[in-house]
Amino acid sequence: MGKKIRTLLTDNAVTILFIVLCAVCFAYSGQSFSFLLFEMTSRMTRNAFIVLSLIIPIIAGMGINFAITIGAMAAQISILWVLEWQIPGTPGFLVAMLMTLPIAALFGYFVGKILNRMKGQEMIGSLILGFFANGLYQLLFLFIFGNLIPLHANGLVIKGSTGVANTLDIKPQKMMYALDNLWKIKFELALYIVMALLAVFVVTRFLMKRITAKRMILWIGAAIIGCMLIQLQFVKDWFSMVQIPMITFLMVGLLCLFNLAIMRTRLGQQFRAVGLSGPVSNAAGINVDRTRLIAITISTVLAAFGQLIFVQNMGSLQTYGAHEQVGLYAGAAILVGGASIVRATNGQALLGCLLFHMLFIVAPPAGNNLFGDAAIGEYFRVFVSYGVIALALVLHGMRNRKVMRKTLEGQLDLNEGGPGSAESTGDAMG
Numbered sequence: 001m002g003k004k005i006r007t008l009l010t011d012n013a014v015t016i017l018f019i020v021l022c023a024v025c026f027a028y029s030g031q032s033f034s035f036l037l038f039e040m041t042s043r044m045t046r047n048a049f050i051v052l053s054l055i056i057p058i059i060a061g062m063g064i065n066f067a068i069t070i071g072a073m074a075a076q077i078s079i080l081w082v083l084e085w086q087i088p089g090t091p092g093f094l095v096a097m098l099m100t101l102p103i104a105a106l107f108g109y110f111v112g113k114i115l116n117r118m119k120g121q122e123m124i125g126s127l128i129l130g131f132f133a134n135g136l137y138q139l140l141f142l143f144i145f146g147n148l149i150p151l152h153a154n155g156l157v158i159k160g161s162t163g164v165a166n167t168l169d170i171k172p173q174k175m176m177y178a179l180d181n182l183w184k185i186k187f188e189l190a191l192y193i194v195m196a197l198l199a200v201f202v203v204t205r206f207l208m209k210r211i212t213a214k215r216m217i218l219w220i221g222a223a224i225i226g227c228m229l230i231q232l233q234f235v236k237d238w239f240s241m242v243q244i245p246m247i248t249f250l251m252v253g254l255l256c257l258f259n260l261a262i263m264r265t266r267l268g269q270q271f272r273a274v275g276l277s278g279p280v281s282n283a284a285g286i287n288v289d290r291t292r293l294i295a296i297t298i299s300t301v302l303a304a305f306g307q308l309i310f311v312q313n314m315g316s317l318q319t320y321g322a323h324e325q326v327g328l329y330a331g332a333a334i335l336v337g338g339a340s341i342v343r344a345t346n347g348q349a350l351l352g353c354l355l356f357h358m359l360f361i362v363a364p365p366a367g368n369n370l371f372g373d374a375a376i377g378e379y380f381r382v383f384v385s386y387g388v389i390a391l392a393l394v395l396h397g398m399r400n401r402k403v404m405r406k407t408l409e410g411q412l413d414l415n416e417g418g419p420g421s422a423e424s425t426g427d428a429m430g
Contacts, residue, residue: 011387014388015338018127018355021384025362028369036361040186044350045180045245047312048252050306051330051353053257053299055218056342057122061275062293064331064389067111067126067296070133071272072323074104075307079317080145082175083168084153091310099305108300110295119278123341130327141319168224168317176315182246188230190244195223248309255302256346271295274344303330332356332388340395359384 026036057065078099082092111129118125132351144165158165162213170176206216229235262268270291273281278288311317334344337352367376
């Protein structure tokens with residue numbers, strides 16, 4: 001039991017550390033719990049989809065796809081053209097999604113082709129590709145758009161100069177909350193709907209003999225307890241400010257189901273096989289390069305859709321900066337949830353997004369109350385963002401070194417006549 005506890009603490013050290021940091025910062029922030037829940041709902045709405053887009057490349061053995069910044073660029077190109085064509089509201093958002101799909105797929109294809117030529121260095125390669133693409137993006141938005149390709153809509157071009165403006169406001173075209181406001185309800189009603197859907201799903205799986213009766217009863221019991229807790233007055237007070245954008249969270253839920261479903265397909269099994277061992281997969285007849293290419297393309301397209309969700313929730317687009325930190329923050333978030341650069345799940349992605357962005361909320365006021373300067377909380381947040389990624393890489397390197405050491409020790413035992421070697425086996429037979 002002690003060994004299991006130590007293993008649990010070691011494997012989830014980053015997650016536990018973040019839980020402690022969030023608890024301490026919240027205690028000194030002076031914020032109410034209801035305000036924290038309100039802010040967390042907003043941040044989960046606009047960030048969860050992007051974090052979930054990282055899972056497939058990790059399973060395919062390509063590490064964290066920092067090139068999702070290129071997918072974000074594809075989304076921003078689409079948004080610019082929707083603003084130029086002045087397509088308002090939800091129709092404009094849908095047009096942006098349709099435009100983003102081929103652009104992001106094309107970008108993802110080229111990224112995958114390049115990463116296939118740098119096997120083993122995909123993370124640093126995708127990071128550098130993001131910087132390189134950012135240079136091309138700035139050339140496109142500063143010189144080509146508004147100069148070689150004229151833009152006529154108000155507010156798109158820098159006044160007195162050429163190129164796209166630093167900030168694009170989507171509020172005049174009613175694109176802000178174009179997705180979120182389609183169906184927005186109070187937390188209590190949203191909880192009832194989700195619990196009812198959960199009960200139907202669990203019963204269906206039981207009837208299909210996919211789960212046991214005991215597990216069905218546990219899930220239904222949990223749903224009933226959740227519905228009972230929301231009846232308590234202090235719980236109602238906590239969630240009094242929270243409204244749930246159901247369509248946005250439905251898209252997040254569908255992405256979670258997509259990640260689960262694709263892993264049950266032949267392609268998903270190829271993702272897992274390639275992630276475990278490229279040479280073995282190649283010997284088994286799997287086209288490794290093609291599988292990796294598909295993984296990166298899917299991730300890039302999903303990240304582009306996630307950036308569209310992010311922008312419509314924010315209400316404005318920082319033309320030259322909105323995409324720059326997408327890969328860093330999403331990568332740090334999924335690692336905070338307990339994922340590694342070789343293994344990730346939906347639960348880890350959502351938990352990491354929750355904890356990482358909770359620190360965004362509570363760190364600045366905690367820094368202000370403790371040290372008299374809110375900027376200290378901001379500096380700490382940036383430090384943690386890079387530190388979590390560095391720690392994940394160090395832990396991964398240590399695990400690989402430990403595995404290699406055990407493998408070498410086993411080979412030495414075989415060569416030197418240790419337990420299990422040919423000599424010792426022959427002695428035992430004699």
